[in-house]
Every structure is written in C-alpha cells, then in structure tokens.
Amino acid sequence: MTNLQEVINNNLLFTRSDLKANKGLVREIQIKLSNLGFYPGGQWIDGDLGGLNSYTWKGLLYFCSTVGIISLPSGSVGINQDIAKKLVETLQVNFVLDQAKDNSFILSKLKNIxxxxxxxxxxxxxxxxxxxxxxxxxxxxxxxxxxxxxxHKPDGTSIISYGDSFTLSTGATISFSDYPNLGKVPNIDISGLDFLSSNISHACVCVGSFQDSTSFIKTHWLGKKALEPQQFLSTTKFIGVLNAICQINSQSPTTDVDNCIIESPRFRFNNLVEDMVSYQNKFGSSNAIGALFKRFTKREDLESWIKDQTGNKSIEFCGAYGEDPLITNPNIQDTTTGKPVLKSTSKGKPGDNSISAYDLVRLISMLGWHKYLPETAQLPSAQWTSLESVVRAMGNDTARYVDVAFETLGVVNVISEPVIISKVGWGNSSMTYAAFVKFVDRRITPSKLRTFALALRCPTPASSDDRDDDRDTNLAAAVTEIVRRIITEELA
Incomplete structure (x- = not known):
C-alpha cells in the first residue's frame, strides 16, 4: 500500500476513487488529520474514506482550505503531492487551538462525534x-x-518549568508551594475552577512545577467542592492497588510487583491491574479485580490509610464494587524468591465508598510524581520498581478523555514524552474520572514541561434521555478545557 511519503517522493496523484480503495493511505490521512484537530480519533481511525459528507472527506477539505492549499480535494484529485506534503509537514494549525476558546463550539463538536x-x-x-x-x-x-x-526533570535550558511563581497569560500570578507531607491537606483555590460547567459537580486539579533540575516538585491546587466526599465509583479502584504495594514493599523492599503472582488460581499482579482498568475481561471483570485488591486490608484500615495519606478525615471507604472478589482469599507471592509477600485479611466492616476529588488527585499524583517527592510526601514504603508497574497498567484505561483533548486541540504533534495514567468510573449516580498527565510542550522555545492531575465528577441529571452520552461528552469537554487552559497558560 502506498503511503504519504511515497506520494511526495514520486509526485503521485490519486483520484478520489483510487484513494477510497487504498485503506492504508486513508488510515494514514485520518491519523494526520486527527493529530491536527480536523478528524476524530479512536475508533474513527478505520481506513474508510466514506462519501462526500463523511468525516474523513470533510476533514481533509477543511484542512486543505485552512492551510491554504489552492487545489482542494475533488473527484479527480483525492490526494496529490501538495496535499500529502502539507499533511506530513504541518505540525500544528494554530487556528484549531484558538478556536477551542469557544466552549460552546467544542461541546457541539464533541456532541456531534x-x-x-x-x-x-x-x-x-x-x-x-x-x-x-x-x-x-x-x-x-x-x-x-x-x-x-x-x-525526567526540566534541565532549565532546553526544557523549563514554571518555577516558584508564574504569571499567567491572564495576568494573574500563581505561587507554587511544596507538595504537602503525608496527612496534610494543601491550600486549595476554591474559585480556580469556576470556569467549569455546572454539569461538573466536583473537581480538583493540581498543577506541578519545578524550580530547577535538582528541586522537588511544587504544586498549585484548585478545586470545586474538592474536599466534599462523593461516590466516585470505579475511579477509586487503583487505591487498593497502591495500598497493596505499600504493604508488600514495607515487608520486602526489594520485591518488584512485576515479579509477583496473585493466587489461587495464579495471575500476574500487573496483568490484573491492567485488566481492571482496560475492562478487557481477560482474567476477570473489573469489579471482581477491584474487589480483590481490597482484600489485603480490612476495609476500615484501608479507609484510615487513605486519611493518613491525604489528611482528609471526612471520607468513608468501606464499600465494595458490586461483585465478589476474583479470588476469595488471595495471597501474593514473589516468584523470584518463591515466598509470600502479602496475604488477605478479614473483610472488616461494610460501608460506602465516599471519597473526594481531592483524595483522588492526591493519590494519583503521589503515584505519578513519586520520583519528584521527598520521602515525607511519598506513598509510604512503596518502591518505584513496583509503582512503575501500576503506571504502565493504568496507561491502558479504556477512557481516553486526555487523548480526546490533545486531538481536539490539535497538539498531538507538538508534545513529546506524554504520560497519561487514569481511571474512569460510571454508574447510575454519575460518571467520574481521575487522571495524571505529563508532557513536554514543544510549541515554544525553550520547551516547557507541563504536568498535572485532575479528578472530575459529572452527576446524572434529574431528567435526561441520554444520560450516559451526555455525561461522557461533558467529561470530555471539561478535560479538554482544562488541558487547553494549561497549554495556553491561562491555568496553572
């Protein structure tokens, strides 16, 4: 199959009919358009050119007219050297990011998708x-x-950060503070997320910054009812995993959970975490795996452990996930030594899982920023060799709201070293999402490191015909706006 570079090198021309028959080339065009903000990503990358009103064809026409290609695609010219060259060489179309300031436009675009x-x-x-x-x-x-x-940290020369304080593009000056020690609640700007739509009931965002390559990370916290406990559903499932790692490494600091199995029957630790977040059901349901990871601590003790990390004493975390654990009484063994490193306990008292957006941001940022925190702020006893297994696993979350944001804003080609670890949750009451993000913004010189964590809750409206569709779209729009403001330095 011909690719875009071959079209350029050999000055090829494909009619629309020829292009339609070349699914590999169409797929490459779709990816280029998606990265630039002219076409949806995900399952839309299918190699199908479609009709004259298809997303692919209209996206290609819109791209060509926006970047000033004189000869627009038509029946006689589906793709030629000029169009292919623009698709390959264009890294960003500034108009796409500028257009995203219009929240109603973005919401309408996402709803249409x-x-x-x-x-x-x-x-x-x-x-x-x-x-x-x-x-x-x-x-x-x-x-x-x-x-x-x-x-990786910013080196202060080719890659920089915000420093101890930073003046936003809005003119406001933001001061970054030390990441809080265990058990301490940071100061949270309670008006900093007022731009979020009313359909986001609870939210928290934490933006990270470095003074230099030798410093620990500093942070600025923003919230909307950030400390108020709510049902965050399956978004909380990663907490039991973190607690298990802290217990394992407290007893066996050299154990890497990549080398651990959970039995019986035998499953690899990291495979279960990935299956839990990806919902692929390779080994069991996400709910059953989530319940399994709450079997290594009494529920009331796990609740206390969370409070000890975040300092938020108002939470409750004694609930389950609607299914029996994948293994009723699981044990974890280090395969390199053949020795058990963690055993299940009694379940403890039943209750609810009522936690805050802040708690989720605190815990997922402690995972993502582990290497940037002093020991007094790290997940206790946890070793990076074990935590990195969770990082990779949580990169496979089925929900791709940050992907959608990058694509919608047209910035995929101008960021490097991206990290997106996340966990989604949904139920009758709401749709929820927590994510940790880090990337290098290459649009500017020197490049700038941007890293943040967020948690959002979108409750079910009292009356709605398409509750799941609406909440999914609203979450995508909210994440897109947060990412946009961070990239344009309206938010930090």
Whole structure:
C-alpha cells in the first residue's frame, strides 16, 4: 500500500476513487488529520474514506482550505503531492487551538462525534469517549516508556518549568508551594475552577512545577467542592492497588510487583491491574479485580490509610464494587524468591465508598510524581520498581478523555514524552474520572514541561434521555478545557 511519503517522493496523484480503495493511505490521512484537530480519533481511525459528507472527506477539505492549499480535494484529485506534503509537514494549525476558546463550539463538536460514533467496545456502557480504548491512541506506543518519562526533570535550558511563581497569560500570578507531607491537606483555590460547567459537580486539579533540575516538585491546587466526599465509583479502584504495594514493599523492599503472582488460581499482579482498568475481561471483570485488591486490608484500615495519606478525615471507604472478589482469599507471592509477600485479611466492616476529588488527585499524583517527592510526601514504603508497574497498567484505561483533548486541540504533534495514567468510573449516580498527565510542550522555545492531575465528577441529571452520552461528552469537554487552559497558560 502506498503511503504519504511515497506520494511526495514520486509526485503521485490519486483520484478520489483510487484513494477510497487504498485503506492504508486513508488510515494514514485520518491519523494526520486527527493529530491536527480536523478528524476524530479512536475508533474513527478505520481506513474508510466514506462519501462526500463523511468525516474523513470533510476533514481533509477543511484542512486543505485552512492551510491554504489552492487545489482542494475533488473527484479527480483525492490526494496529490501538495496535499500529502502539507499533511506530513504541518505540525500544528494554530487556528484549531484558538478556536477551542469557544466552549460552546467544542461541546457541539464533541456532541456531534458522540452522536455519530460506532461503538466497537462495550465494557458495560455504550458511549464514544469512555469506550475508545488505547487501540488507536496517539500515546499507545509511549506507554511502556511512561516510567522513564516520569524520571525526567526540566534541565532549565532546553526544557523549563514554571518555577516558584508564574504569571499567567491572564495576568494573574500563581505561587507554587511544596507538595504537602503525608496527612496534610494543601491550600486549595476554591474559585480556580469556576470556569467549569455546572454539569461538573466536583473537581480538583493540581498543577506541578519545578524550580530547577535538582528541586522537588511544587504544586498549585484548585478545586470545586474538592474536599466534599462523593461516590466516585470505579475511579477509586487503583487505591487498593497502591495500598497493596505499600504493604508488600514495607515487608520486602526489594520485591518488584512485576515479579509477583496473585493466587489461587495464579495471575500476574500487573496483568490484573491492567485488566481492571482496560475492562478487557481477560482474567476477570473489573469489579471482581477491584474487589480483590481490597482484600489485603480490612476495609476500615484501608479507609484510615487513605486519611493518613491525604489528611482528609471526612471520607468513608468501606464499600465494595458490586461483585465478589476474583479470588476469595488471595495471597501474593514473589516468584523470584518463591515466598509470600502479602496475604488477605478479614473483610472488616461494610460501608460506602465516599471519597473526594481531592483524595483522588492526591493519590494519583503521589503515584505519578513519586520520583519528584521527598520521602515525607511519598506513598509510604512503596518502591518505584513496583509503582512503575501500576503506571504502565493504568496507561491502558479504556477512557481516553486526555487523548480526546490533545486531538481536539490539535497538539498531538507538538508534545513529546506524554504520560497519561487514569481511571474512569460510571454508574447510575454519575460518571467520574481521575487522571495524571505529563508532557513536554514543544510549541515554544525553550520547551516547557507541563504536568498535572485532575479528578472530575459529572452527576446524572434529574431528567435526561441520554444520560450516559451526555455525561461522557461533558467529561470530555471539561478535560479538554482544562488541558487547553494549561497549554495556553491561562491555568496553572
């Protein structure tokens, strides 16, 4: 199959009919358009050119007219050297990012994608963005490198950060503070997320900054009812995993959970975490695996452990996930020594899982920023050799809201070393999402490191015909706006 570079090198011309028959070339065009903000990603990357009103054809026409190609695609010219060269050489179209300032435009665009997406994967809900999976993710090839990326700091020369304070493009000056020690609640700007739509009931964002390559990370916290406990559903499932690692490494600091199995029957630790977040059901349901990881601590003790990390004493975390654990009484063994490193306990008292957006941001940022925190702020006893396994696994979350943001803003080609670890949740009450993000913004010189964590809750409206569709779209729009403001330095 011919590719775009061959079209350029050999000055080839494909009619629209010829192009339609070349699915590989169409797929490459779709990826280029998606990265630039002219075409949806995910399951839309299918190699199907479609008709004259298809997303692919209209996206190609819009791209060509926007970048000033004189000869627009037509029946006689589907792709030629000029068009191919623009697709290959264009890294960003500034108009796309500028246009995204219009929140109503972005919401309408995402809703249109929602309404016209063919759902290829059903983890229990049929919506466009939550069910994307990593199959066509622009960051898929980076997931195994996430742990390495998370060890990199700005060097102060080719890559910089915000420093101790920073003046936003809005004129406001932001001061960054030391990441809080264990058990301490940071100061949270309670008006900093007022721009979020009313359909986001609870939210927290934490933006990270470095003074130099030798410093620990500093942070600025923003929230909307950030400390108020709510049902965050399956988004909380990664907490039991972190607690298990802290217990394992407290007893055996040299144990790497990549080398651990959970029995009986035998499953690899990292395989279960990945299956839990990807909803692929290779080994069991996400709910059953989530319940399994809450079997290594009494529920009331796990609740106390969370409070000890975050300092938020108002939470409750004694609930389950609606299914029995995948293994009733699981034990974890280090395969390199053959010795058990963690055993299940009694379940403890039953209750609810009521936690805050802040707690989720605190815990997922402690995972992502582990290498940048002093010991007094790190997950206790946890070793990076074990945590990096969770980082890779959580890179496979089925929900791709940050992918959608990067594509919608047209910045995929101008960022490097991307890291997206996340966990989605949904139920009758709400749709929820927590994510940790890190990337290098190459649009500017010197390049700038941008890293942040967020948690959002979108409750079910009292009356709505398409509750899941609406919540999925609203979450995608909210994440896109947060990412846009961070990139344009309206938010830090």
């Amino acid at each position: 929602q309404d016209n997406t063919s759902i290829l994967f059903n983890p229990g809900v049929t919506v466009a963005f939550l069910t994307r999976t990593t199959s066509n993710s622009p960051v898929k090839d980076h997931i195994n490198n996430y742990p390495t990326y998370l060890e």
